[in-house]
Amino acid sequence: MDLWANLAHGFSVALTFNNLLFCLIGCIIGTAIGVLPGIGPVATISLLLPITFGQPATTAIIMLAGIYYGAQYGGSTTAILLNLPGEVSSVVTTLEGYKMARRGRAGAALTVAALASFFAGCVSTVLVAASGPLLTSVALSFGPADYFSLMLLGLIISAVLAQGSVVKSIGMVVFGVALGLVGTDVQTGQQRFTFGIPELSDGIGFVSIAMGMFGIAEIILNLEKPEARSVMSGKVGSLMMTREEVRRSIPSVLRGTTVGSLLGILPGGGAALSSFGSYMMERKISKGRHEFGTGAIEGVAGPESANNAASQTSFIPLLTLGIPANAVMALMVGALIIQGIQPGPRMVEAQPDLFWGLIASMWIGNLMLLVINLPMIGLWVKLLAIPYRHMYPSILIFCAIGVYSLQNNVFDVYQTVFFGLFGYLCSKLRLEPAPMLIGFVLGPMMEEHLRRAMLLSRGDVMVFVQRPISATMLAIGAIALIAMLMPNIRKGKDKALLE
Amino acid sequence: MKLNTKDLLSAGLFIAFAVVGLWLNQDHNLGTARRMGPGYMPMLTFWLLIGLGCIVLLLGLFNGPDPLAKWSSAEIGFLIAGPVVGVVVGMIAARIPGFPSAGWNAFGIGLFVGCLVAAVPPGWRALFLPSAAFTLFGLALEPLGFLVAIIAAVICSAFADKEHLERPLGVAGLCTFLCALCWAIFIRYLDIRVPLWPQL
Numbered sequence: 001m002d003l004w005a006n007l008a009h010g011f012s013v014a015l016t017f018n019n020l021l022f023c024l025i026g027c028i029i030g031t032a033i034g035v036l037p038g039i040g041p042v043a044t045i046s047l048l049l050p051i052t053f054g055q056p057a058t059t060a061i062i063m064l065a066g067i068y069y070g071a072q073y074g075g076s077t078t079a080i081l082l083n084l085p086g087e088v089s090s091v092v093t094t095l096e097g098y099k100m101a102r103r104g105r106a107g108a109a110l111t112v113a114a115l116a117s118f119f120a121g122c123v124s125t126v127l128v129a130a131s132g133p134l135l136t137s138v139a140l141s142f143g144p145a146d147y148f149s150l151m152l153l154g155l156i157i158s159a160v161l162a163q164g165s166v167v168k169s170i171g172m173v174v175f176g177v178a179l180g181l182v183g184t185d186v187q188t189g190q191q192r193f194t195f196g197i198p199e200l201s202d203g204i205g206f207v208s209i210a211m212g213m214f215g216i217a218e219i220i221l222n223l224e225k226p227e228a229r230s231v232m233s234g235k236v237g238s239l240m241m242t243r244e245e246v247r248r249s250i251p252s253v254l255r256g257t258t259v260g261s262l263l264g265i266l267p268g269g270g271a272a273l274s275s276f277g278s279y280m281m282e283r284k285i286s287k288g289r290h291e292f293g294t295g296a297i298e299g300v301a302g303p304e305s306a307n308n309a310a311s312q313t314s315f316i317p318l319l320t321l322g323i324p325a326n327a328v329m330a331l332m333v334g335a336l337i338i339q340g341i342q343p344g345p346r347m348v349e350a351q352p353d354l355f356w357g358l359i360a361s362m363w364i365g366n367l368m369l370l371v372i373n374l375p376m377i378g379l380w381v382k383l384l385a386i387p388y389r390h391m392y393p394s395i396l397i398f399c400a401i402g403v404y405s406l407q408n409n410v411f412d413v414y415q416t417v418f419f420g421l422f423g424y425l426c427s428k429l430r431l432e433p434a435p436m437l438i439g440f441v442l443g444p445m446m447e448e449h450l451r452r453a454m455l456l457s458r459g460d461v462m463v464f465v466q467r468p469i470s471a472t473m474l475a476i477g478a479i480a481l482i483a484m485l486m487p488n489i490r491k492g493k494d495k496a497l498l499e
Numbered sequence: 500m501k502l503n504t505k506d507l508l509s510a511g512l513f514i515a516f517a518v519v520g521l522w523l524n525q526d527h528n529l530g531t532a533r534r535m536g537p538g539y540m541p542m543l544t545f546w547l548l549i550g551l552g553c554i555v556l557l558l559g560l561f562n563g564p565d566p567l568a569k570w571s572s573a574e575i576g577f578l579i580a581g582p583v584v585g586v587v588v589g590m591i592a593a594r595i596p597g598f599p600s601a602g603w604n605a606f607g608i609g610l611f612v613g614c615l616v617a618a619v620p621p622g623w624r625a626l627f628l629p630s631a632a633f634t635l636f637g638l639a640l641e642p643l644g645f646l647v648a649i650i651a652a653v654i655c656s657a658f659a660d661k662e663h664l665e666r667p668l669g670v671a672g673l674c675t676f677l678c679a680l681c682w683a684i685f686i687r688y689l690d691i692r693v694p695l696w697p698q699l
Contacts, residue, residue, distance in 0.1 A: 216629060
C-alpha cells in the first residue's frame with residue numbers, strides 16, 4: 001500500500017540527525033514550558049519562530065510541533081504533583097491527579113498520564129497519516145467559493161468555541177481580518193493602510209503580533225498578580241501501577257483518545273477543550289465515577305490522552321486544507337509562509353518530506369517524551385524553583401532579539417511593543433487574542449478566494465449557496481451560530497470553559 | 500445599573516477602529532462585486548466590524564455589571580501624560596540632527612519616554628516598564644551593540660519587580676547569564692547580523 005511507502009519515506013526524513021536533534025530540542029523545550037506556569041506554547045512558539053528561519057522548513061515544523069505536544073506532557077507533571085496546571089489543557093488533571101498524589105499514588109498518576117499520552121499520540125498520528133491524503137483529494141475539488149466558505153466556517157467555529165462572549169470573539173476575528181488588510185493589494189499593487197511606511201508594505205509583521213499579544217502581554221499579566229508557587233510535599237512514590245489501576249485506565253484512555261482526536265480536528269478546538277470534554281465524559285460514564293473527587297485514575301487517564309490526541313489531530317486541517325484550527329496552528333501557518341510554503345491541499349504532494357516527515361517525527365517525539373519525562377520527573381519539578389522574576393527578563397530579551405533579527409529592523413521591535421500594550425488592553429476587556437490571530441492569518445487568503453469566486457460567478461453572490469460544498473459549510477456555520485444563541489447550550493459552554 | 504463597562508469599551512474600540520478604517524478606505528477604488536478593487540474587502544470588513552460593535556454595545560447595556568478595576572487619580576493622570584509627553588518628545592527628537600532623528604529613532608525615543616512617564620505610579624509599572632525595556636533594547640541595539648542593549652533592557656525591566664530591587668546582585672547575575680546565552684545562540688550559532696560592541 002502507498003501509505004507504508006510514504007511512512008517509510010517519512011521515517012527516512014525524520015531519522016536524519018538534524019531532524020532528530022531538533023525534534024528532541026522541541027520536546028525538551030515543550031516539556032519545560034509545560035511544567036512552568038506563566039509561559040505557554042503560543043508564546044514559546046512565537047518566540048522561537050525567528051530562530052527556525054535558518055532551518056529547512058521540515059526541521060522547523062518538526063521542532064515547533066514538538067514544543068506543542070511536549071507541553072501537553074509537561075503540563076500534567078506539575079498538575080499532579082503540585083496542583084498547579086502548567087498549561088490550560090492540564091487544568092482538569094489537577095482535579096483527580098492531585099488527589100491521587102495526596103493519597104500517595106503520585107507515581108501511578110504520572111505513569112498513567114505519560115502512558116495515556118503516549119498511546120493517544122500514537123493513535124492520533126495514524127489518524128493524521130490516514131486522513132491526510134484522503135482529505136487532500138477531497139480538497140483538490142474545492143473551488144474558490146468553497147474555500148471561502150470553508151475559511152468562514154473555520155473562523156466562525158473558532159470564535160464560537162473561544163472563551164467568553166461569542167459576539168466579542170467574532171468581533172476579534174473581524175478585527176484580525178482588518179489588520180490583515182494592511183499592506184500591498186495583491187491584484188493591483190496598491191498600498192493599503194500603510195501610511196507611507198515602507199515597513200508596512202508587506203503587511204503587519206505576523207511575528208510582531210504573536211509575540212506582542214501572547215508573549216509580552218502575558219509577561220505583563222503575570223507580573224501584575226503576586227507569585228504563588230507551592231512547594232512539593234511528599235514523595236512521588238513508586239511509578240508502578242497496580243493491576244487494578246491498569247484495568248480501570250484502559251477504557252478511559254480509549255475514550256479519551258477518541259474524544260481528543262475528534263475535538264482536535266474542530267477549528268477552535270485543541271488540547272484544552274478536549275481534555276475538559278474527556279473529563280466530563282469520564283465523570284458521567286466511567287466505572288469509577290463514584291470515586292471522582294477522591295482521586296480516580298480515570299480522571300487522569302482520560303483527559304491526558306485526550307489533550308495529547310487533540311494536539312496532534314489539530315494538525316489535520318492545517319496540513320490538508322491549510323486552515324489553522326487554533327492559535328498554535330496559526331503560528332505554524334506563519335512559519336510555513338515565511339519559509340515560502342503556501343499551506344493548502346497541494347502541500348501533501350508538493351512537500352512530501354514535510355508532511356510525512358512531520359508525522360514520523362510525531363511518533364518519534366512521543367517516544368522521546370516518554371523517556372525524558374518519566375525517569376526525569378524530579379529534574380523537571382526542580383525547574384519550578386526558578387522564580388518568575390528571573391524568567392520574565394529572559395523572555396523579554398529573547399522576544400526582542402528574535403523580532404529584530406527577522407528583518408534587522410528596529411521598526412519590528414517598536415511594533416511589537418504596541419501589540420503588547422494592545423494585548424494587555426484586550427485581556428482587560430475580555431477580548432480573546434486567539435481568534436484575532438486566526439483572523440489575521442486567514443484574512444488575506446479569504447480576500448483572494450472571495451475575489452476569485454466573484455469573478456468566476458460574474459458578481460453573483462448566489463454562488464456561495466449554489467455550490468453544494470460551499471452551501472454545506474455555510475449551513476454548518478449558521479447552525480453553530482444559532483446554537484450559541486440558545487441559552488442552554490451557551491450556559492453549558494461557559495460552564496465547560498470556566499471550571 | 501446593569502452596564503457592562505468592559506463590553507461598552509470593547510464596542511467603542513471596534514467601532515472607532517472601523518470608522519477610522521472606513522475613512523482611510525476612501526482612497527481606495529471599490530470596484531464592483533464582480534471585479535473587486537482594493538477597497539472592496541476593507542469596506543465589507545469594516546462595516547461588519549461596525550455591526551458587531553453595535554451588537555456588543557447593545558448587549559453591554561444589559562448584561563453587566565462588569566466594572567473595570569478602580570484607578571487612582573495618579574494612575575489616570577500618568578496614563579494620559581505618558582502618551583502626550585511621548586509624542587512631544589518624539590517630535591522634538593525628530594528635529595535634532597544626528598542620532599535622535601535617524602531612522603526610527605525619534606519614534607523609539609518617544610515610545611520609550613512615554614512608557615517611562617506612564618510607569619511613574621506603582622500600579623502601572625508591571626505594564627509599562629517591560630514595554631519600556633523592550634523599546635530601550637531596540638534603541639540601544641544598533642548604536643551601542645548587542646551586549647549593552649541586553650544589559651540595559653534587563654536592568655530597565657528589573658524595576659518592574661520589587662524583589663529585584665532588593666537583590667542587585669541577582670540582576671547582575673541575570674545580565675551576565677543572558678549575555679552569555681544570547682551570544683552563544685544568536686551570534687555564535689545563528690550568526691545574526693548585529694553589532695556586538697558599541698559603534699563609535
